[in-house]
Amino acid sequence: MLDTVKSSSDDGNESDINSRIAEYVRELRAARGYTLDALAARCGVSRSMISMIERGAASPTAVVLDKLAAGLGVSLASLFGGEQDNARAQPVVRRREQLKWRDPESGYTRRNLSPPGWPSPFKLVEVDFPPGARVAYETGGRDSALHQQVWVMSGRIDIVIADVLHALQQGDCLAMRLDRPLIFSNPASKAARYILAISDASAT
Structure with a gap:
């Protein structure tokens, strides 16, 4: 499970x-x-x-x-x-109600900050990334273009887009289009935390 x-x-x-x-x-x-x-x-x-x-x-x-x-x-x-057409969706979700999931392979955790089911062109996600963790996303082509920005709240995150390395420190923000292989890694000895802002036109 x-x-x-x-x-x-x-x-x-x-x-x-x-x-x-x-x-x-x-x-x-x-x-x-x-x-x-x-x-x-x-x-x-x-x-x-x-x-x-x-x-x-x-x-x-x-x-x-x-x-x-x-x-x-x-x-x-x-x-x-979950569903984007939920008639009971509300524009506010409290911290205690935000869903949190842990990747069984890397140990990173992601918290959905955006209100579930609320129609919006973007979503916010908070990520805690353990020291030494690495996640390689291989997907490139999608039916619709997705854009994402990463804002580092604490620690360090290295992001490789295709063959280009972006070493991000606290306060740095990186914009990207999700159309190429993508690698997230934490080379530091401390956990990193960052916010993802993701455009999602399919949600509207």
Whole structure:
């Protein structure tokens, strides 16, 4: 199962993020008319893994989920946010209600800051990146262009876009288009924290 975070004054609630991802992936695939085989061919994730994710029986990494998101034509952040046409969506989400997920491979955690289901052209995500951690996103082509900006709150993050290294320190901000391979790494001995601002036209 994907890791979820217990309720507290500063942590995400006890919502089953695994179930949210499973339900949303099923709905997106059905809405696009993709079979499991067709989606597998589009995103490079095996049919069996997609089936396990849709049943909530897998512990997919951030890299696998990013491939799946690319195949479905949405941002990685949207997989954690659920439906975008939720009639009960509110424009405010409290800190204690923000969903938090931990990548089982790298150990990095991401917190969805944006109100879930609220129609907006961008999303905000807070990331805590452990020292020595590394995540390599291989996806390049997407049906729609996604743009992202990274603002470093503390620590250091190295980001490689294609073959170009950007060494970011506290206060630095990097703008990028998600159309090339992307590597995040923390070469420092302390954890880093940064904010992602992600454009997501599919959310409006």
